[in-house]
Amino acid sequence: MAPVRRGPQLPLAMAMLLLLFGAVWLWHLDSVALSPPADNIEQLTWMRSLEWGYYKHPPLPTWIMWAFVQLAGWSAWSSYLLGSLFTLVSLAIFSALLHEIHGRHYAWVGLLAALGITFYNGRMNYYNHNIVLMLWVALSAWLWWRILTRPQRRWWLALGVVAGLGMLSKYQYAVAAVCGLWLFVRHGLWRSPAQRQGLLMALAIALVIFLPHALWLLEQERGPIAYAMQSSLGAQFGPGQRLTATARWLLDWLFNRCLPAVLLLLLVWWAQRRARRQLPSPSGPQEPHGAAVLGQSLLWCWGLLPPAFMAAMGVLWGVDLQLQWGTAFALWTVPACMAVLGLREATLRAGWTLPVAGVAFVALQGLLVWQSYDTSAFGRHPPRSAHWREFRSQALAEAVAQPARQELGGPVRIISGPAAASGAVALWLPEQPRVLIYGDPALSPWITPRELERGGILELWPPGEGPADAHRVLDGWGWRVRPPAAASGGGA
Template identity: 35%
Template sequence: MTAAVSIPASLSAPRDDGLLSLPAALLAACLTVAAWVVLAACMNHSQLHDSLEQFVWGQSLEWGYWKHPPLTSWLMWGALKVLGPTPFATYVLGAVLTMATIACTVRLAQLLAGREVAVLTALLLVLHYGLTRRAQVYNHNTVLLACSAAMALAVLHAVRADRRRDWLLAGLAAGLAMLAKYQAVVPIAGALLAIVLAGDARRRLPGVLLATAVALALFLPHVVWTMQRGFETVHYATSYMNGPGAHGGGRSLGVLAMQLKYFLPAIGFALLLWAAAGRGRPAAAAAPWPAEQRAWVAGLVLLPVLVLAGAVAAGVRVQSHWGLQATQFLLVPAAMLLHRRFGPWGRRHAWVWLAVQALALGIYVAQGAGGLHEPRHARDVRNVDAADISRQVLAQWQASTRCELRYLSGPVALAGMVSAYSHRTLRVLEDGDSRKSPWIDRDDMRARGFIALREQASGEPAPGEVVLPLAGAAPQASPRFLVLELHLPAQPC
């Protein structure tokens, strides 16, 4: 005789107790991103280095910039044309592209695993710090994530439909991803691996070749530009292969720690959901994932993670933010596993999600208000009162000449900060180096005059210089000062 087992209703198989629709889940995710970005814009006195860099590079349309391919700066150029010279352009771009990353990833999850998994994916993605805390940052990784998600979605569509227009779109997305950052070669290789593992390689070869031709045609002008410039972007990328500090376990642990930090809210959500469901709940019989799901998880998740691990093992000076792309699709299989274990999104999921999101936001606010310590890089200028510094710089110029200030020269973050928060178009010669800012007309710059900026630890000015304190910069670091050297116009204004 088989004993009957009574399972409490709270622990029984999941039931529909108020499921979210997919549009509602996407809307909630996008509103969450917007809330994080608006909060950051209100709390920050300045911005991170990479965002400020784009106020310099976004001043001109080029086929490349000395460190990276051009797409990120093209988008910044467009934003500045539409929004005008405002420091909020980077926040707008960061938010919009993060939302695009989420939308494409959620649609990918829907195609691979269905609507209920897509709902879970949407809400899990905004429990990832890379898409919430870092949504305020606009840099090449921001654009890479969006382009990689769009590329993966376009390739899956093309594989399913096998129409010429879909393969053309997939090639366009892949080409744009490469124009965002060279690291895009990894998710592109992952998509190709997925096609092979799913057993579609031979039938889809004509479409793959068409997409490859489109991507190469789009990328070719940048390749020509790079050759004309002596492959400087390639040299910058490969400088991480054997630079100082390339070896040692410390950096590897730092990269791993940063990835775990990004996933902390999502991990907390899963643990709280498990606790709320009850540890005694019987697990459902696990059916194997379909071949297509396994292929795409291998291509988009396992391959990038293995490449990142291999780079660390090879002694590459891996930057912690490289893990953003390497793990960007990880929450799709995570959502599939959570759906299998806890069922579709219900009220229990919602309450746990709200609690974790509120805690994450609370920690961020406490750190911004100084209530909790947050380690920051010495170059971090988020606490500098950028608007006040910009006013002081303009006041020094206006006290010396009636001519309008049009040019700055100096480090990209400081000069970009002054340019952005001056609410006017101040063109920047990065580090005083024409190779880094070839669009700057040096003769016109000398004729109209400019301010050269630099940073120093001492508050003592040299003759002909003005020194301004960078109050609030990296509180744990030594005091820092902004030095102004005014080069007045060589001709009447």
């Protein structure tokens, strides 16, 4: 067996590319959006109190946002920076793993292709549970590589921690756990007492980390499980709908989200074919060494099993597969495609193969930036249907803030209304008000019952909704205030 490389190796040039890539896309996405992503607003709203869970999702991403805000301040840009940090670190781990398994040129091509996946460029400014999950999935792949090639107890300990944090981020981490168990069985690790003990130890650590949230879940009537049942797991599609919806989901994954990556890899495959003709023919059959076999097995597993498992959920159980569910796993589609196309380190380092990949990367990224600008509110072909990033949150905030302050007799402290719109307006106000989501205290534990009794709340209503006495402003949005109890003659 060939010696395994001693540690993750991310060339400096790759790190610099990731930083430049992140900076360019963050600047661009901020310049073409009138409102931050709704998922970012959600996290900036929820972080006003630290809970063991929130009405839609587990708590860890919100806890991380709270910690980051203590350093960077409460703003849309804090969420942009945090989201891009998780995305770039995940891509760095991915690249380092490809470098260890197959070599530097293979890792370069894999990274350039992965950066074309639209989950990671057009959503570079996103911060949500899928983005946080992506890091735990990448770390899990790296740890399984260590377990397969250099089995030690510390890797199992680390895997247990990562698995627990993954489940505290999004229950979809279970898909990564299935990948790991497949590797455990596929490569006969169950035959080793030390490996069996390691797996049990990892499971125990993960359960201990997840246990407080699990106990919290048991007490909830409107928690994440209920939300999942209402939004996707409880869809109960019929047989025809299951097949159609699942096929559409898979096609979106490969030929929409991953299309730029696939195009780049096809160009590299064409260039590699030309390079092969210039290389001397091998003297005999070239069998991959043991570490390469293990590495390729891991990459196949991480690339194919997640979409296959989720597709099975759609076909067998009628789950409404959400398009964003590919976020944490789509980058691992790249090495699977590279294996299908027969891309190898030896030929990737020959001829003009790598320069072709670089030129294709620059061209594709330029097209993606242009398409993003051209379909924004500032471009020539804005979307015909309403898109959140075209929501004029700053204009709405300016239209309601001063009149509301006059009626309240002071600053706006609480905004009640739709989650995304209210949170977006709050981001533009210097007093940084908290959001009472849909006016429902059960969804907003950061606001106490006493505060609700006291009043002093700005209420927002979408166009066509709300009471008759609501003031109508921008695009039909309505507002009114619930004055403080003292101002309205009530008790303190």
